[in-house]
Amino acid sequence: MIGIFDSGVGGMTVARAIEQLLPDLPYIYFGDLAHSPYGSKSREMLIEYSCRNTDFLLAQGAKIIVIACNSASSTASYILRERYQMPIIDVISPAVRKAADLSEHGRIGLIGTRATVNSGVYGKRLEEIRPKSRLYPQACPLLVPLVEEGWLDRRETKMIVRKYLHPLRNKQIDTLILGCTHYPLLKKAIIPRIGKRVHIIDSSVEAALYLKTMLDQDTALYESLHAPDTANRYYVSDLSSPVQSLAASIFGRSVHLEKINV
Amino acid sequence: MIGIFDSGVGGMTVARAIEQLLPDLPYIYFGDLAHSPYGSKSREMLIEYSCRNTDFLLAQGAKIIVIACNSASSTASYILRERYQMPIIDVISPAVRKAADLSEHGRIGLIGTRATVNSGVYGKRLEEIRPKSRLYPQACPLLVPLVEEGWLDRRETKMIVRKYLHPLRNKQIDTLILGCTHYPLLKKAIIPRIGKRVHIIDSSVEAALYLKTMLDQDTALYESLHAPDTANRYYVSDLSSPVQSLAASIFGRSVHLEKINV
Numbered sequence: 001m002i003g004i005f006d007s008g009v010g011g012m013t014v015a016r017a018i019e020q021l022l023p024d025l026p027y028i029y030f031g032d033l034a035h036s037p038y039g040s041k042s043r044e045m046l047i048e049y050s051c052r053n054t055d056f057l058l059a060q061g062a063k064i065i066v067i068a069c070n071s072a073s074s075t076a077s078y079i080l081r082e083r084y085q086m087p088i089i090d091v092i093s094p095a096v097r098k099a100a101d102l103s104e105h106g107r108i109g110l111i112g113t114r115a116t117v118n119s120g121v122y123g124k125r126l127e128e129i130r131p132k133s134r135l136y137p138q139a140c141p142l143l144v145p146l147v148e149e150g151w152l153d154r155r156e157t158k159m160i161v162r163k164y165l166h167p168l169r170n171k172q173i174d175t176l177i178l179g180c181t182h183y184p185l186l187k188k189a190i191i192p193r194i195g196k197r198v199h200i201i202d203s204s205v206e207a208a209l210y211l212k213t214m215l216d217q218d219t220a221l222y223e224s225l226h227a228p229d230t231a232n233r234y235y236v237s238d239l240s241s242p243v244q245s246l247a248a249s250i251f252g253r254s255v256h257l258e259k260i261n262v
Numbered sequence: 263m264i265g266i267f268d269s270g271v272g273g274m275t276v277a278r279a280i281e282q283l284l285p286d287l288p289y290i291y292f293g294d295l296a297h298s299p300y301g302s303k304s305r306e307m308l309i310e311y312s313c314r315n316t317d318f319l320l321a322q323g324a325k326i327i328v329i330a331c332n333s334a335s336s337t338a339s340y341i342l343r344e345r346y347q348m349p350i351i352d353v354i355s356p357a358v359r360k361a362a363d364l365s366e367h368g369r370i371g372l373i374g375t376r377a378t379v380n381s382g383v384y385g386k387r388l389e390e391i392r393p394k395s396r397l398y399p400q401a402c403p404l405l406v407p408l409v410e411e412g413w414l415d416r417r418e419t420k421m422i423v424r425k426y427l428h429p430l431r432n433k434q435i436d437t438l439i440l441g442c443t444h445y446p447l448l449k450k451a452i453i454p455r456i457g458k459r460v461h462i463i464d465s466s467v468e469a470a471l472y473l474k475t476m477l478d479q480d481t482a483l484y485e486s487l488h489a490p491d492t493a494n495r496y497y498v499s500d501l502s503s504p505v506q507s508l509a510a511s512i513f514g515r516s517v518h519l520e521k522i523n524v
Contacts, residue, residue: 033303034297034303034307035296035297036302040298040410040502040504041295041296041500041502042500042501042502044500045296045500114502114503114504115502118503141407141410141411142404142407142408142411142413145403145404145407146404148302148403149403149404151404155421156418156421156422156425159417159418159421160418163418238303238304238306238307239304240302240303240304240376240377241376241380242302242376
């Protein structure tokens with residue numbers, strides 16, 4: 001089993017990408033809705049939640065962990081790798097690598113939550129991979145609530161997206177990392193406002209591609225994750241009304257969410 | 263000591279109103295930022311958090327509890343009154359009573375979070391107090407994130423406020439309850455969009471006025487809360503960057519927030 005966790009349902013964009021690329025491997029998804037959103041919480045808190053989520057997924061039989069949340073990846077992935085023996089995939093490095101590959105002039109924009117931007121992790125990883133490039137980060141705290149309301153196509157959402165992207169346009173970025181698993185749902189609002197020539201990097205898709213490459217090269221790990229006739233399972237630490245419909249709109253099908261106490 | 267709790271800093275509008283009306287009584291404020299926002303959480307979760315917050319305030323010496331959060335008041339105030347012996351003040355009944363008094367035609371609007379609106383509690387209380395009136399509720403889930411970003415005066419905020427208030431204008435309400443402690447900060451955006459003739463009821467102020475009336479009539483209780491030379495204290499379960507400045511803008515002075523583990 002693959003274990004995937006996120007603060008809520010946004011990380012389901014990662015789960016969906018994984019099931020498209022690795023349809024034979026079952027996964028367990030955990031959305032920590034009791035503590036959602038993560039983007040406005042402190043580093044200390046996110047480390048505590050991430051360890052608790054990982055323990056839960058391990059207890060359920062996960063053999064690999066995917067942190068399907070940029071805020072948790074930014075603040076807690078180092079700690080999780082120190083504390084646990086199993087492979088830990090985050091949503092940051094794969095996206096940074098792809099951005100470094102695609103960018104013509106090394107002018108790379110990043111949009112994310114406040115926790116993600118404040119961590120400075122994207123900048124550090126980019127520096128390691130492509131030292132001569134430059135990262136322009138922009139915190140966009142209102143985009144998660146807008147997505148969670150389902151306001152994907154509204155005029156107000158487009159205006160707020162334009163406001164957030166304005167400084168990045170001025171910096172003439174050629175590549176933009178969507179540094180939050182909610183943001184792929186806003187692609188249609190983002191692309192015309194940043195400019196069609198700018199490469200858009202979807203951190204959810206890149207994390208899934210990275211996982212696939214890793215498993216293609218490690219047959220033993222692949223086999224350990226294999227569990228025929230096991231269905232994917234979806235757990236949440238709280239369940240309120242709009243969550244079911246957002247989950248359904250991400251997967252394009254209805255998904256059974258089971259509430260558990262953590 | 264008076265004990266006041268909220269999901270975060272919004273409830274400080276209640277604390278501020280209390281210190282203006284009852285400057286001689288010290289209070290302890292607890293903002294549960296580790297679980298903020300409450301407005302999107304389930305009833306079950308809010309009951310659990312509310313009991314935990316109350317236990318914390320009791321342990322600190324509180325002799326009366328003010329639930330300075332409409333979402334928690336809506337879902338958990340009955341349970342808290344059953345479970346604890348001390349007086350429990352919520353932000354709902356005082357606002358409903360005021361609205362019932364002021365409304366000419368009994369057409370009363372309510373704006374609040376999804377948890378508050380879904381609870382149906384405002385409607386039930388209004389039915390008890392003024393049976394022939396009618397409540398028109400409107401959930402406004404994006405207003406809390408907009409306030410927390412400090413976007414009080416922005417064009418996007420005004421557009422979103424207009425969109426939320428539009429159905430209430432059509433119902434020709436004569437009175438509007440601000441059923442969330444964050445909303446008084448948006449009064450300037452709300453008043454011109456609902457119409458200047460509509461009475462605006464601020465649930466924070468009404469709760470403080472109710473507390474004052476109660477203490478004016480109960481000298482023993484007043485005396486039990488009295489604690490000369492005791493400063494007000496502010497605790498939070500998580501502390502991230504924008505919280506300090508929002509707290510300062512509510513009180514008009516800088517406030518020391520102490521982080522504790524719950």
